[in-house]
Amino acid sequence: MSTSVVRAIRILDLIAKSDQPMPLAAIAEALDIPRSTAHVILRDLVAESVLTCGKPPTYSVGVKAFEIGSAYLRGSGIAAVVGPELARLTGALRFTAHYAILDGTEALYLCKEDPPGLGIRLASSVGARLPSHLTAVGKASLAWLGDEAVTEHVSLKTKDASGQAVTMKRLSAELARVRELGYATDDGQITAGIRCVAAPAFDATGPRGAIGVSFLSSATESLAPIAAEVMESAARVTTLLGGESPA
Amino acid sequence: MSTSVVRAIRILDLIAKSDQPMPLAAIAEALDIPRSTAHVILRDLVAESVLTCGKPPTYSVGVKAFEIGSAYLRGSGIAAVVGPELARLTGALRFTAHYAILDGTEALYLCKEDPPGLGIRLASSVGARLPSHLTAVGKASLAWLGDEAVTEHVSLKTKDASGQAVTMKRLSAELARVRELGYATDDGQITAGIRCVAAPAFDATGPRGAIGVSFLSSATESLAPIAAEVMESAARVTTLLGGESPA
DNA sequence: TTACGGCGTTCATATATATGAATCTTATAC
DNA sequence: GTATAAGATTCATATATATGAACGCCGTAA
Structure with a gap:
C-alpha cells in the first residue's frame, strides 16, 4: 500500500470539506500525520496545482482538482x-x-x-x-x-x-x-x-x-x-x- | 519529494483528460511509470473512490474526485x-x-x-x-x-x-x-x-x-x-x- | 482444444520516503 | 523594540516504497 497516496487523498478530502483554508498543523492533527510528512505531501500537491497555498500558509483546493473532478460528470x-x-x-x-x-x-x-x-x-x-x-x-x-x-x-x-x-x-x-x-x-x-x-x-x-x-x-x-x-x-x-x- | 503523490495526481490528470476509461498499461506507458508501480497507486486511488475501475480493468474518474473538485468553486x-x-x-x-x-x-x-x-x-x-x-x-x-x-x-x-x-x-x-x-x-x-x-x-x-x-x-x-x-x-x-x- | 500474446498481478530487494527533533520564521503581546 | 509562542521548515536516519522479473489470467487464433 502506498500510504502517501492515501494520505494525499485524505488531505484533499479534508480540505475540501472544510469551508475555510486550513493550516498545516490542523491538517496534520486531524489526520494524525506527522507535521513533517504532511508538509512534504502538501508541497507536492501545491506544485501540481491540486492545492493552493495562501500566506500565511493555509491550503485550499486548487484548479487542477476542479479540472480533474469535472471529468467525472463528463465521463459518467x-x-x-x-x-x-x-x-x-x-x-x-x-x-x-x-x-x-x-x-x-x-x-x-x-x-x-x-x-x-x-x-x-x-x-x-x-x-x-x-x-x-x-x-x-x-x-x-x-x-x-x-x-x-x-x-x-x-x-x-x-x-x-x-x-x-x-x-x-x-x-x-x-x-x-x-x-x-x-x-x-x-x-x-x-x-x-x-x-x-x-x-x-x-x-x-x-x-x-x-x-x-x-x-x-x-x-x-x-x-x-x-x-x-x-x-x-x-x-x-x-x-x-x-x-x-x-x- | 514524494514521487508517488505526484504520480497519483498525474495519473488522475491523464485519466481526466482522456474521454475514455483507461487500462493500466496505457497509463503506465503514457507517464513512463513501471506497470507494477502504477498498479499500486491505482489500487489506492480506487480504494479511496477517486477512481473507479471497470471490468475488464479500466479506470475512470470517481465520485470522490468530483466532490473534492467541487470545493474549488465553493472555496474561491x-x-x-x-x-x-x-x-x-x-x-x-x-x-x-x-x-x-x-x-x-x-x-x-x-x-x-x-x-x-x-x-x-x-x-x-x-x-x-x-x-x-x-x-x-x-x-x-x-x-x-x-x-x-x-x-x-x-x-x-x-x-x-x-x-x-x-x-x-x-x-x-x-x-x-x-x-x-x-x-x-x-x-x-x-x-x-x-x-x-x-x-x-x-x-x-x-x-x-x-x-x-x-x-x-x-x-x-x-x-x-x-x-x-x-x-x-x-x-x-x-x-x-x-x-x-x-x- | 491448445498455443500464443497481451495485461494485470505478485514478490523480494534496492532505493526513496516518513518521521522526530532541531531550526527558522512569523505573528502577537508586552 | 523585544520577548514569546505557535507554526512552518529542514535534516539525518529508520522504515516503507518502487521496481524488474516472474507468474497467472484472459481473450484470441489456429
Missing part, C-alpha cells in the same frame, strides 16, 4: 442526460432542480439548475452531501433498493432539523409510501421552511440517483402537480439511461 | 459572485454564458449557464480547457496583463480552426483593440460557426477571469448590444470582487 455521461431535464423542470416549475446519487450513507448532489430570472437562488449545492434518509432525493433513491441494502446506505445517527431521531421502522414505512406514490418528499427535515420533492431515475442495473426540486414550504399548496412534473422528468431520464420504471 | 467564492450574473446574461441575451480563468497557456472554463427554455444547449464546457489566445474569454483576460506576461500565458504552437498560425505581433495588435473596445471576440477560431464575446473581470490584484457568451454566428447581425450586456455583467462582477475597471 450523467450531465448530458440530466442537464436538459433539469432545465425543463426549472422552466416549468420555477424551482431549483437538482440531481443527486447515493454515495455511502449520504446523497451527493451532482447537478443543479436554478430557475430562470431573478427568483430565489438557493445556495450552490453541487458537490454537497446530505444524509440520504433525510432528503427527498435520498429517499427516492433508497425506496427501490430493498430493506437490506437500505441499512448500508443510511446512518441512523443523524437527526433531522426538528431533532427527531430516525428509526429503521419509521424509515421503512416512509419508503413504502414513496414506492406507492412514486415520489419522495422532505418537508423541512434538512432546512426548516424548505420543501423538496424527488423521484428516482433507473438504469438497466437499478436505481441511479434521483431528480428533485426545492422550494419554500410557504410557496405551495398542493404537492401533486409538482410531483407529477418531477416524476415525468425522472421517467424521461430513466428512458435515456436504458432503465425501466417500476410499477 | 467565484460561483456565488459569477452565478447570478451568468443567469442574468442568459436571461437577457438567450445565449449560453460562461466564466473562465487563465491557467497556464489555456483558458479554463469554470461556470456555465445555458439559456432558459429549449434553445440550443452547447456541449457542457465546465472543466474544459481551450488555448487562451483563441478564445474570447482568454483574450479578454490577456488584454490587460501586459505584453511580457502575455507570452507566459500563450502557446503560439496552437493554430485556430482556419489553420492560421498566431504570431505574437498579430496577437498583440488584437489585444490592443480589445483594450480599446472593452471586449474580446472569437469568430469561429475554436469552432466554425460559433462566435463568442467576452469581457474581463478584475479583483484588487488585476484581471481575474472573464465572462463571455457563445452563439451561432448566423444568429446575429450586430455585436455592439451583445458586447454592452457582457461588459455590464463583467463590470458588476468586478465591483463584487473589489476590483476596479480600467479606463
